[in-house]
Amino acid sequence: MGRNVVRFRIGATDISSIRFGISPGHELCHAVRVLQNPPDHPLQWGWLRSVRSAMPRGAFGVLRTVIGPEGYFPDFLTSTPTWDMAPADEVERLRRVPAESVRADLTKVLARSEGLRHRIIADMFAHPERTRAQAQVADAWEEVWEAALAPHWPQIRRLISADIDLRVRRVGVDGVAAMVGSLHGSVAWHRDAIEIEMRKHSEEVDCEGSGVVLVPSVMSTPRCSVLTEPPAQPTLFYPVLGLSASWTQERSAVEESLVELLGSGRARALLSLDGPRSTSEVADACATAVSTASHHLTILRKAQLVHSRRDGTRMLHARTPLGEALLGAGT
Numbered sequence: 001m002g003r004n005v006v007r008f009r010i011g012a013t014d015i016s017s018i019r020f021g022i023s024p025g026h027e028l029c030h031a032v033r034v035l036q037n038p039p040d041h042p043l044q045w046g047w048l049r050s051v052r053s054a055m056p057r058g059a060f061g062v063l064r065t066v067i068g069p070e071g072y073f074p075d076f077l078t079s080t081p082t083w084d085m086a087p088a089d090e091v092e093r094l095r096r097v098p099a100e101s102v103r104a105d106l107t108k109v110l111a112r113s114e115g116l117r118h119r120i121i122a123d124m125f126a127h128p129e130r131t132r133a134q135a136q137v138a139d140a141w142e143e144v145w146e147a148a149l150a151p152h153w154p155q156i157r158r159l160i161s162a163d164i165d166l167r168v169r170r171v172g173v174d175g176v177a178a179m180v181g182s183l184h185g186s187v188a189w190h191r192d193a194i195e196i197e198m199r200k201h202s203e204e205v206d207c208e209g210s211g212v213v214l215v216p217s218v219m220s221t222p223r224c225s226v227l228t229e230p231p232a233q234p235t236l237f238y239p240v241l242g243l244s245a246s247w248t249q250e251r252s253a254v255e256e257s258l259v260e261l262l263g264s265g266r267a268r269a270l271l272s273l274d275g276p277r278s279t280s281e282v283a284d285a286c287a288t289a290v291s292t293a294s295h296h297l298t299i300l301r302k303a304q305l306v307h308s309r310r311d312g313t314r315m316l317h318a319r320t321p322l323g324e325a326l327l328g329a330g331t
Contacts, residue, residue, distance in 0.1 A: 004202045006226050008194040008212050008234050015176055017211020020164045021081025024090045024149075026237055027156060028141065029067050029077055030219040031148050035060070036069045044219065046248035047152060054147045059140035065120050066137060071200075072112060074105035077141070080233045081215045087145055087153065095138045099128035149219075152248065156218045158274070159247065162321045163216040163240045169307065183214065183238045184224050196224050196236060207234045216240040218247070242325035258327070262300075269296040270305060270323060276316040 010018070034041045035055065038048055067073040076097045079090060106125040113121055124136060149156070170179040177189035186197040194212060205228045213235040220237055227235040258267035265288065272285035283293035297317050300306040305323035308315050319327070 004198045004200060006196045006198055006201060006203045006228065007190075007205065008196075008226075008236070009204065009206050009208070010192055010194060010212065011208045017207075017209075018176060018180075019083075019211065019213055020167065021083060021213045021215050021235075022085050022157070022160055023078055023081040023215050023217070023237070024085060024087040024145070024153075025078030025094075025141075026081070026215065026217060027219045028145055028149055029063075029073055030217065030221070032060070032063045032067045032144065033069060033221075034219060035148075036064060040221065043243055043245050043247070046245060050248055051148045051151070056143050056147055059143035062136055062140040063144055065117055066109070066124070068109070068113070068117070072108055074102075074109060075227065075229070075232050076101050076105050077137075081213050081235065087150070091138060091142045091145070094141060102128040155247065158319070159218055159240050159243065159321065159324045160216045162319055162324045163242075165307065165318060166241065166321055167214070167216075180214075183236070186224055187236070187238065194236065196226055198226070199223070201226075203228055205234050210234060212236060214238070218243060240321065242321035244325045247325065265292065266296045266300055269293060270300055270319065270327065273306065273317055273319045273323070276311075276318045278314045278316055282317065 034044045034048065035052070038045065041048075067077070077094065079085070079093050103125055106121055106128070109121050110118060110125060167179050167183070170182060180187060180189045180194055188195045210233055213233055215235060215237045216239070217237050218240050220239060222239055224239070225237045227233070227237075255267065255271065258270065261267070262270065265286070268286040268288075269282055272282050277285070279294050279297060280290055282297060283290045286293060286296075297306055297308065300323070301308055301317075304320055305326060306317050307320050308317045310316075
């Protein structure tokens with residue numbers, strides 16, 4: 001039996017159109033799936049314990065029906081990921097999705113559903129404006145977001161940003177093909193295409209003129225997923241690098257463990273990097289000399305917990321995905 005592979009065909013002029021993005025909508029849709037199938041997502045159990053009791057039952061029921069436990073979910077629930085995509089932008093766009101797009105996506109859901117779910121989706125299909133704009137979807141999206149992901153979004157955003165920073169640096173060192181091949185075990189660069197091994201789906205996608213968006217994800221399954229059908233831009237979602245089960249751990253527990261592992265000086269330096277910081281800013285945050293902060297940052301960089309880049313006359317330091325994973329949600 002042959003493999004199921006999606007191939008994003010990349011022309012020579014399209015390599016420069018490969019870019020990274022962030023998708024709050026994708027994170028929310030997969031969070032809804034984690035809540036439906038906890039045993040399949042052990043890295044999210046800490047998150048589950050923290051949000052399950054606060055989940056709004058009615059709103060979650062709406063999204064659970066629309067998204068389902070696996071496979072396809074409506075493309076209108078997400079928009080083309082960009083670097084600066086914010087949750088408020090995503091839900092506002094959702095309220096303006098054309099009725100024909102809602103119906104087109106719900107047609108695909110109807111073909112994949114049965115029983116009660118099929119009947120509910122059929123009613124949504126019959127009233128696309130209500131489905132899009134009222135509590136059936138958009139309000140439910142916003143309500144579930146506030147309960148499930150808003151408290152954890154700063155940490156999710158940091159994990160995603162650290163992953164992207166590392167991938168971009170790898171392009172500079174090893175080239176685009178090597179970077180793409182490092183995204184996940186199911187992803188490879190072959191001649192003129194990005195190839196993604198899938199469970200049930202095979203497709204050839206011509207990306208000429210559009211490029212591909214690469215989107216790291218915290219909440220998705222250990223496998224990759226893709227968007228291939230117009231008008232969506234070809235998109236590859238892949239698991240963020242270095243995610244551990246402790247990513248929602250409380251700060252106090254993280255600090256204590258870090259001090260035991262790294263020593264107090266290096267632990268404080270790593271914790272201070274809640275965003276790109278200069279050496280002097282790290283020294284101020286840690287109440288230590290600049291030379292001492294520089295020494296700690298050098299050791300952290302050698303351990304691949306921190307990466308550094310020059311910005312004019314300053315050297316800016318940030319945590320790598322490994323550094324973020326080590327801290328969990330401790331910042």
